[in-house]
Amino acid sequence: MTWVEQLRANEVICRRAPSAHNTQPWRPEYHADEIVIGVDPARSLPDSDPTGRDLALGIGAFVETCLIVAADLGLAVGAAPGPRLVPAAQRYATPFAIADVEARRVARGPYEPGYVDDAVIADLGPGIVHVASRELVADLEVADRWLFGTPAVAVELRDWLRLDPRHPRYHLDGLTDRALALSRFEARFLSAALRAYPITRRLGLAALLAASGRDLLRYDGSVLVLLADGDDRVAAGRRLLRTWLALARHGLAVHPLSQLIDCPTTAERLAERVGGQPLAVFRVGRPLAEPVRSARR
Ligand SMILES: Cc1cc2nc3c(=O)[nH]c(=O)nc-3n(C[C@H](O)[C@H](O)[C@H](O)COP(=O)(O)O)c2cc1C
Incomplete structure (x- = not known):
């Protein structure tokens, strides 16, 4: 061969x-x-x-x-x-x-409290900035509100959600209820709310869903931000994968929170905070429960 x-x-x-x-x-x-x-x-x-x-x-x-x-x-x-x-x-x-x-797998459930060691972060090389998770609590809420309150963005997310194991693409692609660490009730609620979108939007769905993620960063934990180094995004993606694998070698999982850089308001604030152009932002820590293996085609 x-x-x-x-x-x-x-x-x-x-x-x-x-x-x-x-x-x-x-x-x-x-x-x-x-x-x-x-x-x-x-x-x-x-x-x-x-x-x-x-x-x-x-x-x-x-x-x-x-x-x-x-x-x-x-x-x-x-x-x-x-x-x-x-x-x-x-x-x-x-x-x-x-x-x-x-x-390797993304872990979206709760993590043990504690910050990632400085030595581990230093080993990841330049262009990775540490932010304490609590510092981003308010911004994550703003970003989530923006996500669920922006029809095109919310509908696109809906199209890639597989919240019921009977979904025909459950084992192929997209985000499952299990991968998102949702309970059966939460999955049903999110599914119903997004199905009725944009009516639910007018009823304040955005605020409700944003509130549900409020506790995600309310602990003493670490968020890492990968900064742009030039315009080569493919090279940055290679670096991102190496970073996630290096963290996994230390028993550390990641949970990306891209809405923080998708939402214009929080993107600007994050760029100021880290002194550069953020390309990826993710929570890092030891998950309390074993993360699930995601679907693939
Ligand atoms: C560039 C990039 C951005 C991502 N953004 C998010 C995100 O905002 N929220 C999230 O929960 N997962 C995010 N993810 C993780 C993907 O959803 C995940 O890789 C995919 O569902 C496959 O799961 P696995 O990584 O566990 O195999 C992102 C992944 C990549 C590569």
Whole structure:
């Protein structure tokens, strides 16, 4: 088998890469001696991610995941602009393996109180800023209100929610009730409220749903912010994946809170707070319950 065929045979592992709303927007095209990582436009989020920031980050995370898988298979593969995967002189140098890719998962339930060690953060390299979770309580509420109160954004989220195990795409993509750590009651409530949207919006749904997330950051915990370093969002997505895997090696899970950078008001405040342009923001800690394995096509 050629390296392309070997990697293709392991695509199912590469697809464990994370993506916003679990859209899995990558579309690998296999050629004789290269793999072009295309984007499936039907799997982008034009209303919640109008600049394509999260789309590019997800593609970058996929590229990095492919490189880790290739390296673990003993294949000499590198990344090139496009992005593309191309033959390389040697295996990609990475501390991570297929086992890390398989074990990685986002954890949205409660975390043990406690801050991430400074030494762990320093090891992640430059461009990662720590913010105490309590400092963002009020902003998360503003961002959640904006999310649920902006029809196009809320409807796009609704389309990627799979809140009932009988949903035909429950095991394929999107965000399940279990992945979101919702109780049966919460899932039913959210489902009914979003189904009746935008009527419920007028009834103050936004405030209600925002209030439900109010306690998420009300503990002594850590939020990390990845800052932009140039314009290459795919490279930033690769960095994001490496960061999440490095944290996982310390037993630390992540929970992205992208609404903080999607909502214009809180985005501006966060940029001021961290002194740079935030590309990704996520809660970090030791989850109290084992996070679920997310769906994949
Ligand atoms: C760029 C990016 C942005 C994300 N933003 C959010 C977010 O705002 N809220 C959230 O709960 N999860 C967010 N996620 C996590 C995805 O929903 C998650 O990766 C996907 O559901 C697959 O689950 P897994 O990572 O556990 O495999 C984001 C992921 C990426 C790559």
